[in-house]
Amino acid sequence: MNYQEKLAEKFFRYAAISSQSVGGSPVVPSSPGQTELAKLLMKELEEVGAVDISISDTAVVIGHIPANLPEGHAPVPAVGWVAHLDTVDSKVSPDIHPVMIRNYQGGDICQNEALGLYIKADEHPELAKYIGQDIIVSDGTSVLGADNKSAIANVMTAMEILHNDPSIPHGEIYCCFVPDEEVGLCGAKSIDFSKFPVAFAYTIDCCELGEVVFQTFNAGSGRVHIKGRTAHPMNSKNNVINPCMIATDIINMFDRAATPEHTEDTEGYIWVTGIRCDALNGEVDLNIRDHSKAKYEAKKEYIKAAVEMAKLKHPEAQISVELTDVYANIYDAVNENNSKCIDYIYEAMKQLDITPKTIAMRGGTDGSFISGKGILTPNYFTGAHNFHAISEFMPMEATEKSLLMTLKLIELITEGK
Ligand SMILES: [Zn+2]
Numbered sequence: 483m484n485y486q487e488k489l490a491e492k493f494f495r496y497a498a499i500s501s502q503s504v505g506g507s508p509v510v511p512s513s514p515g516q517t518e519l520a521k522l523l524m525k526e527l528e529e530v531g532a533v534d535i536s537i538s539d540t541a542v543v544i545g546h547i548p549a550n551l552p553e554g555h556a557p558v559p560a561v562g563w564v565a566h567l568d569t570v571d572s573k574v575s576p577d578i579h580p581v582m583i584r585n586y587q588g589g590d591i592c593q594n595e596a597l598g599l600y601i602k603a604d605e606h607p608e609l610a611k612y613i614g615q616d617i618i619v620s621d622g623t624s625v626l627g628a629d630n631k632s633a634i635a636n637v638m639t640a641m642e643i644l645h646n647d648p649s650i651p652h653g654e655i656y657c658c659f660v661p662d663e664e665v666g667l668c669g670a671k672s673i674d675f676s677k678f679p680v681a682f683a684y685t686i687d688c689c690e691l692g693e694v695v696f697q698t699f700n701a702g703s704g705r706v707h708i709k710g711r712t713a714h715p716m717n718s719k720n721n722v723i724n725p726c727m728i729a730t731d732i733i734n735m736f737d738r739a740a741t742p743e744h745t746e747d748t749e750g751y752i753w754v755t756g757i758r759c760d761a762l763n764g765e766v767d768l769n770i771r772d773h774s775k776a777k778y779e780a781k782k783e784y785i786k787a788a789v790e791m792a793k794l795k796h797p798e799a800q801i802s803v804e805l806t807d808v809y810a811n812i813y814d815a816v817n818e819n820n821s822k823c824i825d826y827i828y829e830a831m832k833q834l835d836i837t838p839k840t841i842a843m844r845g846g847t848d849g850s851f852i853s854g855k856g857i858l859t860p861n862y863f864t865g866a867h868n869f870h871a872i873s874e875f876m877p878m879e880a881t882e883k884s885l886l887m888t889l890k891l892i893e894l895i896t897e898g899k
Contacts, residue, residue, distance in 0.1 A: 489885060493618065501568050505665045511669065516662070517541045519659075520567055527545035547644065561656070561682060564683055564849065565633035565658075569629065575623045581619050588603065593621055593622035617878065619875045620874065628864055630686075683849070683852060685848055693861075698850040699773060700771070700810050709800040723796060729757055729764045733766065741754075754767070770782060812849050815854065827891070864876075865880025
């Protein structure tokens with residue numbers, strides 16, 4: 483089997499189904515294409531021997547590939563793979579038309595001759611690493627959606643390889659495809675974990691060959707509510723309570739060095755993402771992020787204290803704050819029983835001669851939520867570049883390496899070393 487052709491064939495099939503998610507949707511999945519893709523995957527899971535295939539009313543698909551271990555084999559932990567069905571809304575076309583560039587020879591890549599759209603080599607020097615390889619790009623009117631359909635192709639190809647070669651031993655494997663990752667991990671949040679009984683799991687989401695992520699932000703959101711009092715200027719003195727001023731007071735209590743524009747790597751922040759005020763009511767929206775759980779909790783406490791301070795200063799105003807945890811740092815789920823799950827990634831890379839590039843991600847993955855539920859779920863690379871952009875591209879040798887990672891992980895987990 484030519485793995486690159488297999489991966490490309492599946493990728494083109496999945497990309498043909500428009501499955502862009504919609505932010506702020508009251509329902510999951512946020513778009514019907516995600517259900518259509520989910521149903522296609524149910525059929526394909528059946529074809530590769532999965533059992534107990536289920537789809538939830540939120541379009542979460544789970545399939546179970548039963549173990550085929552020889553009698554007397556040491557017990558092997560059940561492992562899961564999770565990939566997301568949706569593509570991101572980057573304010574370009576939701577319909578994706580991938581283009582295969584065979585044997586890239588360097589220089590600009592023409593995405594769309596009719597529209598004159600190119601990925602320019604001088605703007606994307608990373609292209610030079612892939613000279614001589616096949617590369618998939620979009621037609622310049624959309625993102626490519628290798629995020630995350632290259633991962634779906636990866637998992638489905640791996641399951642097909644296992645199905646076609648029963649001599650490859652493996653334990654229980656669960657494949658889980660979820661919608662709406664790009665709009666707040668809503669699909670992962672609706673997983674019925676009783677159908678996903680794994681010791682640990684993996685996502686394959688982002689990015690370049692070698693990337694490993696097992697540290698993400700702890701993430702929360704906050705909303706401050708302010709109710710003031712308005713009056714005619716004739717009797718405003720000692721009477722008006724202005725929510726605009728109170729909102730400003732609260733924001734001014736935050737550390738100006740701990741904002742997104744002043745932080746990097748593992749530095750956390752509070753991001754004021756919205757202020758809506760009139761003469762009577764006010765609201766302030768906040769995003770809270772920190773890799774350190776303790777510092778994340780301290781930021782939440784600080785916000786509460788700032789609100790208490792504002793209450794002291796404006797005793798007649800009504801001020802309150804709601805804080806919601808959104809996802810957790812994957813790393814906080816590591817314990818002595820599951821830490822091997824991360825070791826396997828590095829061992830697989832060593833055996834496949836891939837140089838690891840470990841990243842503390844300034845964001846979250848489906849694994850951030852799933853790890854918070856006690857199932858450690860680190861991430862390894864898809865091999866693609868420029869997620870969420872029209873210049874997103876998928877070099878096929880790196881995509882194949884990502885598939886080899888999946889197969890190697892299955893081998894290592896089965897050996898249990
Ligand atoms: Zn993704």
